[in-house]
Amino acid sequence: MQNKFNKHIYRGILILSFIVINVLILYGITSVLAYLKTGADRSTMLHTELKSENVYLPKITWTNLENPGRTISKQELKSLQDNYLKSWYIKNIAYATNNPYGIDDFYTDSSRVPIFETIKLNKKQHITVDATTIRHQPKLDFYSEDGKLAVITDENVIEFQHIYKDHKLVLTSTDTNSYKIILLLEDGFWRIRHKVKIKNEITTDSITKNAFSEIINDKIIIDGKPFITKGINYYPQETPWDMFGDLFDIKIIENDFQLIKNTGLNSIRIFIQYEDFGKEQVLPEKLQKLQQVLDAAERQQLKVIVTLFDFYGDYSVLNWTLTHRHAEQIVTAFKNHKAILAWDLKNEPDLDFDSRHKETVTAWLTTLIQEIKKFDPNHLITIGWSSPEAASNLVNEVDFVSYHYYKNIDNFESDFQLLKNTTHNKPLVLQEFGVTSYGGFWNLFQSSKTNQANYHKKMQAIFKKDSLAFLSWGLYDFKSIPTSVVGRLPWRKKPQQFYGFLDLDKNKKPSFLYISN
Amino acid sequence: MKKGIYIPLLLIGIILISAFSLEVFQKEKSEFSLITTTRAFSAGSAIEISFSSSNKIKELPVLVLNHSYGSTIIDAELKENKILFKIPIVFSKKTGILNWNLISNGISILKSSIEIIPFISSKTVLESYLGPPSIQAGNRDYSMLVVIPTDMFDNPLPENTLVNINEQFLESISTSEEKTKDFVAWKNIYSKEKSGDLLISSSCNSTNSKELTTIIYPSNATNFNISFNRNHSFADGNQLTQLITSPIKDEFENLISDGTMVEFTITNEKNQLLKTSASTINGIANAKILHPDYPTIWKVKAFIRGLAESNTLNIPFKAVISDFDVKFSKNNSEITVGPLLSFMNQLIPDGALVKLHIYEAETLVETKTATSFKGYVIFNVSPAFYKENYYSFMIETLGISKKIEPINYAK
Numbered sequence: 001m002q003n004k005f006n007k008h009i010y011r012g013i014l015i016l017s018f019i020v021i022n023v024l025i026l027y028g029i030t031s032v033l034a035y036l037k038t039g040a041d042r043s044t045m046l047h048t049e050l051k052s053e054n055v056y057l058p059k060i061t062w063t064n065l066e067n068p069g070r071t072i073s074k075q076e077l078k079s080l081q082d083n084y085l086k087s088w089y090i091k092n093i094a095y096a097t098n099n100p101y102g103i104d105d106f107y108t109d110s111s112r113v114p115i116f117e118t119i120k121l122n123k124k125q126h127i128t129v130d131a132t133t134i135r136h137q138p139k140l141d142f143y144s145e146d147g148k149l150a151v152i153t154d155e156n157v158i159e160f161q162h163i164y165k166d167h168k169l170v171l172t173s174t175d176t177n178s179y180k181i182i183l184l185l186e187d188g189f190w191r192i193r194h195k196v197k198i199k200n201e202i203t204t205d206s207i208t209k210n211a212f213s214e215i216i217n218d219k220i221i222i223d224g225k226p227f228i229t230k231g232i233n234y235y236p237q238e239t240p241w242d243m244f245g246d247l248f249d250i251k252i253i254e255n256d257f258q259l260i261k262n263t264g265l266n267s268i269r270i271f272i273q274y275e276d277f278g279k280e281q282v283l284p285e286k287l288q289k290l291q292q293v294l295d296a297a298e299r300q301q302l303k304v305i306v307t308l309f310d311f312y313g314d315y316s317v318l319n320w321t322l323t324h325r326h327a328e329q330i331v332t333a334f335k336n337h338k339a340i341l342a343w344d345l346k347n348e349p350d351l352d353f354d355s356r357h358k359e360t361v362t363a364w365l366t367t368l369i370q371e372i373k374k375f376d377p378n379h380l381i382t383i384g385w386s387s388p389e390a391a392s393n394l395v396n397e398v399d400f401v402s403y404h405y406y407k408n409i410d411n412f413e414s415d416f417q418l419l420k421n422t423t424h425n426k427p428l429v430l431q432e433f434g435v436t437s438y439g440g441f442w443n444l445f446q447s448s449k450t451n452q453a454n455y456h457k458k459m460q461a462i463f464k465k466d467s468l469a470f471l472s473w474g475l476y477d478f479k480s481i482p483t484s485v486v487g488r489l490p491w492r493k494k495p496q497q498f499y500g501f502l503d504l505d506k507n508k509k510p511s512f513l514y515i516s517n
Numbered sequence: 518m519k520k521g522i523y524i525p526l527l528l529i530g531i532i533l534i535s536a537f538s539l540e541v542f543q544k545e546k547s548e549f550s551l552i553t554t555t556r557a558f559s560a561g562s563a564i565e566i567s568f569s570s571s572n573k574i575k576e577l578p579v580l581v582l583n584h585s586y587g588s589t590i591i592d593a594e595l596k597e598n599k600i601l602f603k604i605p606i607v608f609s610k611k612t613g614i615l616n617w618n619l620i621s622n623g624i625s626i627l628k629s630s631i632e633i634i635p636f637i638s639s640k641t642v643l644e645s646y647l648g649p650p651s652i653q654a655g656n657r658d659y660s661m662l663v664v665i666p667t668d669m670f671d672n673p674l675p676e677n678t679l680v681n682i683n684e685q686f687l688e689s690i691s692t693s694e695e696k697t698k699d700f701v702a703w704k705n706i707y708s709k710e711k712s713g714d715l716l717i718s719s720s721c722n723s724t725n726s727k728e729l730t731t732i733i734y735p736s737n738a739t740n741f742n743i744s745f746n747r748n749h750s751f752a753d754g755n756q757l758t759q760l761i762t763s764p765i766k767d768e769f770e771n772l773i774s775d776g777t778m779v780e781f782t783i784t785n786e787k788n789q790l791l792k793t794s795a796s797t798i799n800g801i802a803n804a805k806i807l808h809p810d811y812p813t814i815w816k817v818k819a820f821i822r823g824l825a826e827s828n829t830l831n832i833p834f835k836a837v838i839s840d841f842d843v844k845f846s847k848n849n850s851e852i853t854v855g856p857l858l859s860f861m862n863q864l865i866p867d868g869a870l871v872k873l874h875i876y877e878a879e880t881l882v883e884t885k886t887a888t889s890f891k892g893y894v895i896f897n898v899s900p901a902f903y904k905e906n907y908y909s910f911m912i913e914t915l916g917i918s919k920k921i922e923p924i925n926y927a928k
Contacts (some may be wrong), residue, residue, distance in 0.1 A: 144646065170620055197616075
């Protein structure tokens with residue numbers, strides 16, 4: 001009986017598994033057939049589906065288009081330039097990842113061989129290269145009559161590279177190289193056929209300077225007189241960290257500027273958010289708003305330190321050129337604006353050292369300084385380091401050294417002296433300092449408006465004694481702080497609201513007496 | 518073999534540099550100094566860059582290389598107190614400047630460059646491009662031949678390399694010499710006055726290219742004449758008249774390309790425009806058009822749009838018929854037209870158009886049309902429509918018309 005029962009079970013399982021296997025086989029066959037029936041869309045042959053997103057925008061200037069062959073049209077030049085730059089981009093990605101993806105599209109059969117071989121070599125030895133080019137100055141040597149072959153000389157290409165072995169940085173270098181290149185137009189792509197590094201032509205940069213200020217020893221000189229920055233970090237009260245947004249109102253800003261001027265201050269520091277201004281495509285309406293702000297400052301005789309790249313944190317070498325275009329568009333637009341004292345490249349970049357590597361961040365800053373100097377040789381350049389210790393970075397690159405101080409006031413003078421010793425007699429500007437007047441639950445009732453007033457009183461006394469340059473943080477208390485500034489935690493957010501000299505109702509706090517000296 | 522050349526070179530280099538390297542050492546106060554003096558190497562040769570070190574080496578330095586196509590790091594070999602770097606073949610076989618940077622303990626100590634030059638004595642490889650592949654006869658249009666001579670490692674040969682460019686057309690074969698500039702040698706191959714195939718080849722350092730062809734097509738058509746050809750001159754609406762062009766040629770006496778469209782426009786006496794067209798074969802276009810069905814004179818002119826035109830031709834057509842009979846029957850409700858007799862008194866071919874206009878007291882009531890069949894046309898004037906009254910008629914066919922006086926349709 002038992003036996004018979006088992007037999008039925010076995011039979012049942014057997015039949016069931018037979019059915020299941022058949023279903024699976026059928027399913028498999030049908031999905032294979034279905035897969036084979038879905039071919040590539042024919043339109044992909046034309047490469048029309050390629051998205052033309054801006055991923056790589058080194059500065060490119062054609063120095064000469066005259067050539068003995070065919071005259072190149074704007075459209076042809078555009079596609080040649082686009083494909084040529086992409087050939088660099090794709091190559092840079094390939095060497096950064098040791099994966100030759102996409103090389104086929106921008107290098108011909110024979111010229112991709114050395115790249116593949118180099119990748120193989122590097123992969124075997126765990127070498128990766130993070131590289132980007134910053135500037136191209138190509139000239140068209142030859143363009144064939146049928147428009148399918150071009151020879152260009154790309155002179156003095158500025159190339160930056162980080163080269164790693166076993167994830168350890170071996171070399172950071174910025175080189176100037178020149179290349180002679182043959183490109184062929186094959187199925188819609190300009191591909192590199194030959195690329196030969198040649199000797200650099202020596203060219204002299206002709207930058208005409210129209211400087212509004214200069215640095216003599218440790219002093220900033222404007223109109224022949226030493227200028228000691230006495231200033232404040234400024235955001236309109238209603239729109240902290242969003243000065244150029246939808247609620248932008250130049251009247252409010254100008255009134256604030258007048259108020260600042262009346263307290264005896266002579267400078268302000270404002271911030272430009274990288275994404276807000278449109279990243280590599282700077283929005284014209286933002287530039288207009290900035291223009292209004294700068295004009296208002298000029299009317300009120302205030303000097304402005306414009307901090308760029310606020311909330312930017314990528315730094316990856318491949319995307320540098322995008323940041324360069326961002327900076328170029330802004331600084332070029334205002335290179336002749338008298339209200340600007342300096343471009344502050346980045347607020348507290350040292351805070352990104354851990355997450356983005358110190359070498360990468362400082363290399364980005366160094367390159368950016370060189371770029372900005374080319375587009376705007378008229379204004380000074382500084383970097384808003386978060387502490388006196390961090391401010392000893394890139395001392396030789398900046399025009400004056402900016403640092404922030406939020407530590408114990410008693411150590412200020414000794415910290416300042418230390419910084420002074422390491423900065424080779426460059427002008428020093430204390431670009432941010434201050435204390436919150438918030439004395440509530442979230443900071444254990446540790447501060448008060450009187451505390452804040454005492455703090456500023458002491459600081460101003462020091463500044464006055466040694467004629468130090470300062471910009472305090474900040475004019476107003478704010479109703480709310482965007483999460484992107486200090487995060488969500490209330491014990492960080494709450495004190496941040498109350499650094500101002502004017503409270504939420506624009507009444508003067510006790511500290512207002514000590515806003516300047 | 519290659520190494521055989523290299524070793525004495527290196528030795529000479531070492532001798533030459535011995536004094537110099539000492540000087541470098543003293544100036545730079547660096548631990549390492551360069552031994553290799555050769556600055557230019559032929560592509561594909563075994564390239565070594567060697568350094569000497571004054572101190573005892575704790576950790577071997579590395580050399581970062583950067584050349585036309587990429588960067589890498591190579592490790593040192595220690596050989597007889599020399600620090601030796603062998604450039605990988607990937608880097609040594611491609612021409613151009615090769616930058617090196619000597620790194621010791623994470624610090625760049627020396628940097629400089631060598632140049633790799635094309636391996637000229639190797640067999641030259643030619644790559645040639647010809648475009649556009651077809652051009653127009655005459656001495657204005659041209660194809661461009663671009664030749665890129667390279668060495669065996671696919672490196673472009675140096676400036677001023679001689680390239681011979683040969684061209685053949687009909688009886689003539691010519692050769693010219695071009696020098697490379699910017700890696701390429703190029704020549705504009707101008708078209709000839711005759712149409713035909715132009716063959717082009719090139720050679721460089723005893724390497725010959727394959728044969729390339731550009732086709733010289735005839736140039737634009739010039740004005741031409743037309744004539745006509747027809748069976749008879751009667752306007753029977755049935756025969757075809759042929760319109761023929763003279764052989765159409767370009768300015769250099771080449772027959773224009775087959776398939777050129779010629780458009781014939783015809784204006785008749787009523788100023789109506791008729792059109793027909795044909796494409797050329799061997800320079801001649803041959804179009805046909807149906808005779809008119811009434812006597813008229815055609816003015817014919819042919820065009821190749823935007824390029825050429827012909828003379829104007831007059832073609833007269835005579836009436837095919839002089840008179841015809843009309844019979845009324847079945848209480849005048851059936852009107853028989855015919856027989857319609859043609860120019861030889863033969864029955865007109867089927868399909869001649871006959872129009873019957875019906876008037877009631879001078880106003881047109883209806884026009885009936887029909888085509889002939891075996892020489893006759895029968896119209897039905899239905900009593901259902903035509904009440905008892907007087908009607909007059911007009912019958913038109915092949916360019917002539919006949920009026921019939923009012924007939925009373927009262928019973």
